[in-house]
Amino acid sequence: MDRLSVNQRTVRSWGVRELADGCARHGIGAVGLWREPVAEFGLARAAKLTRDAGLRVSSLCRGGFFSRPGWLDDNRAAIDEAAALGAACLVLVVGGLPDNSKKLSAARDHMRDAIAQLEPYARDRAVRLALEPMHPMYCADRGVLSTLGQALDVAGEHPPGAVGVMIDTFHLWWDPEVETRIATAGRANRIAGFQVSDFLMPLPADVLLGRAMMGDGVVDFGPMCRAVSAAGYAGDVEVEIFNADVWAADPAGVLALLKDRYETLIANHLDQSFEMLR
Amino acid sequence: MDRLSVNQRTVRSWGVRELADGCARHGIGAVGLWREPVAEFGLARAAKLTRDAGLRVSSLCRGGFFSRPGWLDDNRAAIDEAAALGAACLVLVVGGLPDNSKKLSAARDHMRDAIAQLEPYARDRAVRLALEPMHPMYCADRGVLSTLGQALDVAGEHPPGAVGVMIDTFHLWWDPEVETRIATAGRANRIAGFQVSDFLMPLPADVLLGRAMMGDGVVDFGPMCRAVSAAGYAGDVEVEIFNADVWAADPAGVLALLKDRYETLIANHLDQSFEMLR
Numbered sequence: 058m059d060r061l062s063v064n065q066r067t068v069r070s071w072g073v074r075e076l077a078d079g080c081a082r083h084g085i086g087a088v089g090l091w092r093e094p095v096a097e098f099g100l101a102r103a104a105k106l107t108r109d110a111g112l113r114v115s116s117l118c119r120g121g122f123f124s125r126p127g128w129l130d131d132n133r134a135a136i137d138e139a140a141a142l143g144a145a146c147l148v149l150v151v152g153g154l155p156d157n158s159k160k161l162s163a164a165r166d167h168m169r170d171a172i173a174q175l176e177p178y179a180r181d182r183a184v185r186l187a188l189e190p191m192h193p194m195y196c197a198d199r200g201v202l203s204t205l206g207q208a209l210d211v212a213g214e215h216p217p218g219a220v221g222v223m224i225d226t227f228h229l230w231w232d233p234e235v236e237t238r239i240a241t242a243g244r245a246n247r248i249a250g251f252q253v254s255d256f257l258m259p260l261p262a263d264v265l266l267g268r269a270m271m272g273d274g275v276v277d278f279g280p281m282c283r284a285v286s287a288a289g290y291a292g293d294v295e296v297e298i299f300n301a302d303v304w305a306a307d308p309a310g311v312l313a314l315l316k317d318r319y320e321t322l323i324a325n326h327l328d329q330s331f332e333m334l335r
Numbered sequence: 336m337d338r339l340s341v342n343q344r345t346v347r348s349w350g351v352r353e354l355a356d357g358c359a360r361h362g363i364g365a366v367g368l369w370r371e372p373v374a375e376f377g378l379a380r381a382a383k384l385t386r387d388a389g390l391r392v393s394s395l396c397r398g399g400f401f402s403r404p405g406w407l408d409d410n411r412a413a414i415d416e417a418a419a420l421g422a423a424c425l426v427l428v429v430g431g432l433p434d435n436s437k438k439l440s441a442a443r444d445h446m447r448d449a450i451a452q453l454e455p456y457a458r459d460r461a462v463r464l465a466l467e468p469m470h471p472m473y474c475a476d477r478g479v480l481s482t483l484g485q486a487l488d489v490a491g492e493h494p495p496g497a498v499g500v501m502i503d504t505f506h507l508w509w510d511p512e513v514e515t516r517i518a519t520a521g522r523a524n525r526i527a528g529f530q531v532s533d534f535l536m537p538l539p540a541d542v543l544l545g546r547a548m549m550g551d552g553v554v555d556f557g558p559m560c561r562a563v564s565a566a567g568y569a570g571d572v573e574v575e576i577f578n579a580d581v582w583a584a585d586p587a588g589v590l591a592l593l594k595d596r597y598e599t600l601i602a603n604h605l606d607q608s609f610e611m612l613r
Contacts, residue, residue: 060390080421159555165511186362196509197536207511231474233485258475262540274477277437 060327061319062087062115064252064297065094068308070315073098075296077110079312080198080222087113087293089252091140104142114144115293116187116250121149121200123171124164128152132175139184146187147251148223153198160290164201169211172220180219187249188212192231194264203228205238212247221249222309224285226298227256229263230276236284243288251285253278253323261301268298271318294323338595338605340393341531342575343372346586351376355388357590365391367530370416378570382420392422393463394528395572398485399427400480401449402442406430410453417429417462423570424465425457427502431476442479447489450498458497465527466490467501470509472542483507483516490525499527502563503575505534505546508554514562521566529563531601532558532576536545539579543606546576548589549596572601 063085065076072094080088087106095103102200107114120135122128132149139147153159172186177309179186190208191200202208208222224243230233230325255274260267271278296315303311341363343354350372358366366385371424373381373395385392410427417425429446432439450464457464468486468588469478481488483500490498500520507513520526533552538545550557574593581589 064449148385156554159553192471193509194470194538197534203511204508230439231471231481233481254473260472260542264538264542265473275432275437277439280440306594331509 058084058307059086060294062293062295063087064089064295065091065297068311071308074101077106077207081110088275089295090114090238091118100141113140116146116148116149117144117296119148119150122152124152124155136179136184140182146185148187149201151200176215176219186220186247187223192228217246221247223250224254226276226281227254241283248290252295252297266299266301268300270323278322279326286327336362337364337485338572339363340571340573342573343432344369345371345576347368347582349586351381351394355384359388361590363465365393367548368387369396378419393573394426395422396426397426397428400430401446402430402433413458415460420459424463429478429480454493454497463527464498465501470506484572495524501528503530504559505532517566528569530573530575544577544579546578547602556600557604562607
């Protein structure tokens with residue numbers, strides 16, 4: 058259970074303190090934090106609280122959105138916050154098409170430029186940027202970074218310690234090349250984080266809420282988990298779920314269920330791979 | 336306008352005769368037919384009617400759905416119908432995960448086997464199978480074939496005249512490798528057809544109706560159209576739209592609008608590429 062991390066958005070009604078307390082009660086070793094509730098609680102207080110509770114911060118969500126005005130200052134602030142929290146990475150949701158534009162290729166060029174502009178600032182503060190390839194249904198409005206292969210291409214322009222990739226089962230499960238690319242990412246030391254959640258079918262009317270508790274969707278977790286493990290990733294496994302039913306449920310119950318599903322659907326594949334590697 | 340083809344589902348309230356009459360009135364050179372309305376009208380009658388009207392049949396929709404019981408007989412029937420209609424290809428929507436299964440990798444293996452089983456039957460009848468990679472949001476329920484690269488891999492196991500790929504802007508616009516793969520497909524003589532429609536944002540509650548009239552969504556048609564043209568494809572350009580508003584509109588008006596959008600958003604890119612090639 059020590060590698061398990063709970064992303065704050067999974068238990069959305071909890072603030073930083075409730076999350077830290079809940080994880081401590083359940084023996085969960087890490088949390089993924091979001092900038093808004095951290096700001097609400099106070100950055101320094103949140104850093105001290107997680108440190109005192111012995112919790113790792115597996116990620117800070119999120120920077121990116123390079124198509125929005127003010128993106129540079131906002132991302133620098135996010136990097137400062139990630140540094141203060143000692144987060145393993147800052148997740149970058151790179152943003153979609155700018156308003157009224159259909160120039161996907163230009164948006165992708167701008168993404169590369171933006172990352173190149175941010176990278177020295179992040180490196181100076183020892184913050185690792187995690188490029189998150191997103192499901193193609195979000196290409197226009199959330200992220201023009203659509204495959205792990207593409208994310209690795211972009212990351213490859215920078216040192217591995219400064220720019221890695223976030224591997225998320227929800228976004229990547231469909232990709233026929235995902236296992237190959239995970240192996241490549243491992244060899245290149247580019248795996249900055251591993252997020253798990255399921256893919257709901259049918260999709261809800263708001264596709265942003267198409268994530269589900271592991272086991273409640275269509276994802277076959279075994280192959281991806283084994284690939285990530287075989288690629289040498291030994292970091293935190295962060296559960297990030299945006300789902301109306303999960304949000305409506307009692308957060309303490311969500312944590313209990315999440316631990317159970319993690320154990321039966323995720324952890325066994327991670328362990329098996331480590332066995333195989335030994 | 337001669338390369339323009341109208342897929343029957345775009346003007347869903349029209350039967351085969353209305354479609355043929357509408358295309359004749361508008362100087363449209365080809366139609367994409369669907370098996371159900373063709374069966375309703377009569378296969379032999381539909382074949383004669385399109386032939387007498389001087390219309391090419393750019394595709395028959397659709398075979399595939401290999402996860403359903405009875406798929407083999409049903410696909411053989413579809414091949415016979417495509418042969419009777421003289422269709423340029425039979426579009427294969429390969430199907431999603433079988434009921435209650437999450438074994439994506441097994442479903443993909445089964446797809447390869449199914450195509451290998453069908454291919455000799457299709458070749459004997461001079462019917463070209465068109466593998467259609469589908470948007471990843473349909474991976475679980477419609478098509479485990481998700482990228483053009485994957486479709487080319489599967490097609491590559493068979494002769495190009497027997498198995499090609501359907502390039503559809505709606506399904507493929509987001510793919511960072513789509514232009515490269517289109518070039519590969521052209522070199523390998525694998526482009527069996529080209530379908531155009533736009534990608535609606537935000538997606539409607541039923542994501543199957545996420546297609547839109549060209550210009551009403553987020554797709555940048557230029558790069559893909561130029562790539563298809565540069566790849567040597569000189570066949571029909573078929574407009575296929577599943578969209579509640581388009582279906583509610585007067586079909587004659589839809590045809591007029593579609594011609595206009597084709598001219599301003601599609602045909603100019605095709606022509607330019609041919610100019611460049613000359």
